[in-house]
Amino acid sequence: MADGKDNNVQTSVLTKKDLRKAYFNWHMWAESGHSFERMQGMALCRAFCDPLKKLYGDDKEGLKRALKRESQLFNTEALIGASVVGATLSMEESMMGEPEDEKDEAITSIKVGLMGPIAGIGDALDWTVFKPIFLGLACDMALKGSWIGALIAVLFVIGLYYEGRFMFNTGYRLGKRTFSKLLGSSIFQQVILLAGALGLFMMGALGASYVSLSTPLEITFSGQDPIVIQEALDSIVPGLLPLAAIFGVRGLMKKTSNFGLICIIMIVICMIGSFIGIF
Structure with a gap:
């Protein structure tokens, strides 16, 4: 009823x-x-x-x-x-x-x-x-x-x-x-x-805005102007390195949920990359 x-x-x-x-x-x-x-x-x-x-x-x-x-x-x-x-x-x-x-x-x-x-x-x-x-x-x-x-x-x-x-x-x-x-x-x-x-x-726009990463590497051939790796990457896909960094962190997050450990890994990678001249 x-x-x-x-x-x-x-x-x-x-x-x-x-x-x-x-x-x-x-x-x-x-x-x-x-x-x-x-x-x-x-x-x-x-x-x-x-x-x-x-x-x-x-x-x-x-x-x-x-x-x-x-x-x-x-x-x-x-x-x-x-x-x-x-x-x-x-x-x-x-x-x-x-x-x-x-x-x-x-x-x-x-x-x-x-x-x-x-x-x-x-x-x-x-x-x-x-x-x-x-x-x-x-x-x-x-x-x-x-x-x-x-x-x-x-x-x-x-x-x-x-x-x-x-x-x-x-x-x-x-x-x-x-x-x-x-x-x-x-x-x-x-x-x-x-x-x-x-x-x-x-989220992609936020990542592009907040993540900054570049490399000073150059490739030099005899008798030619050096090729700047960063300029070459930007001519292909602007922001390729920051995107790679985001996916790298995402990969680490799949392995572990310990954000402190992830931060330590990122710091170590950055220090080693800076020391050998990659970053």
Whole structure:
């Protein structure tokens, strides 16, 4: 017998208070907890600690896996990018009961695939447009001796907080509704595939930006100008050595999960290469 309720609608476990607390922790730690190894990964994990504890309850192993999943490398603009954070939390809630491998793949792909494009929008609006306008006006009025300049600066910071909270809640609502429809459909797998491809593209761009490696080696033939190895490599594939270094580290990570040992191996290789003139 119909009871007037839609059985397909999932009841929310997380309350508005949980969401407010999650965003507050994200806002406080997004930049202050930044690191080169995981970027904002630890801030995201900190923001999700309490919600995940509530979702998993006594399932300690599931909680460990979720916290490990959310502490992986993540980097976006902290305000408009909070929409990605909200959508991720929504997926964590809506995919409870799904196979863990599927959750790992889906949630990680969505995060990595969306963090770059959303960050571009946030950086362009908040820090390239709004910040110079409002703080420029505040500085001008402060230099003229008006207290309104300080007020504008304070209101700007408060406004940023509520902007981020709005985007977080929007991402949570849209993520919950959208992904509940996608679960179990063929579209879901296509979304994962496309997001994963976009994520690989973004990770490649990050690798090219942060990894720098070159060689001073030259090959000299009698009566001819020396051939500079680095110039030859750049003419074939620019950034070939940094790419090789990334794949080398990836190979080491397949052998061992001891990051300290990997760092020591890299340092030794660099020292030997520098000593014999390869690097």
